[in-house]
Amino acid sequence: MSRRSFVTTIRHLSRSRRSALGLSGSVSFWTAYASPQVNKKTVPELDPAATASGLALSILVAIAGVLLGFPAIAGLAGVLAGGYLAGRLAHRDGLFHGAINGALTIVVASIAASAGNAQVANVIADTLSIVVSDVLLLGLSSLGGWLATRS
DSSP, rough: OOOOHHHHHHHHHHHHEEEEEEETTOOOHHHHHTTHHHHHOOOOOOHHHHHHHHHHHHHHHHHHHHTTHHHHHHHHHHHHHHHHHHHHHHHHHHHHHHHHHHHHHHHHHHHHHHHHHOOSHHHHHHHHHHHHHHHHHHHHHHHHHHHHHOO
């Protein structure tokens, strides 16, 4: 079957199906029933002051946690608190502000970690642990921002 006959067959089948359903002519269910808001995709407006405050709190809580002897949960608690603060100060789109706070915290932590000159024994395991911890940080920060706008 040539390409032309295949396309003709498909057009014929689609016309016959519309006729069988009683839908002659050009009908689009999507535009007929969808509200105008469905097709719009908007990005929330970022509040820089809320995001910067959340980032500062994330860093301060993480440093305080390490100094108090809780290095295992210091970063997690810091990013959760920072995401919460960013969402709370923004008064809207808490999940978005929390996620941005988490991403910025990961960038700052990566820069701070690269300042040291540590040798890694197993590159694959180290890379996997970094990816898992970054996903956890983003999730916790987003959760903090979401909780801020829920309360």
